[in-house]
Amino acid sequence: MKAKIIAALYKITTGNKIVRILLTPVGGGAFILVSVILILFSLAIDELFSFPRLIPNPFSLLLSIPVITVGLVLILWASLLFVKAKGTPVPFSPPTKLVNSGPYAYIRNPIVLGYILIFFGIGFFLGSISLVLIISPLYFLLLILEIKLIEEPELEKRLGKDYLEYKERVPMFLPRLKIKK
16 A cells, blocks of 8 residues: 555656646645534534643743744745755655755645644643643654655655755755764
């Protein structure tokens, strides 16, 4: 099953440009829809179990604004690099060549990290215990699984040695801290 999904994604990413253009908003929209559903689901969990606010106002606002801002900056910066390389952040229509500058020089998945930061930031803003402590971590784990099982094997197939070397050199989410000697 995994091999079929990877093969289908590879066929789309290297195939007909019109198909990629048509699938891009569908893929992006599906990702956003799932995100909204998860946020609403977490609010329902909070209400169902009568969870208290995680952080009282105005502290929730003071914490959420920088976290959401960093997430948005990462997403926009990384997305602009994809657009500049004639692609999109949606896996159906990626750039044809490896993007390894900007945030991609430090981490392989700045867009995913940006979305997770936004999720946590929204959770702080809403004071949602379930969004911060349950849904966001689970969503992050699911995204990591999708990246490891589907996205990275497809990138290896499509970009070959360049991606393998990049993957070896650049960490997935947390930049390496270099200590000068």
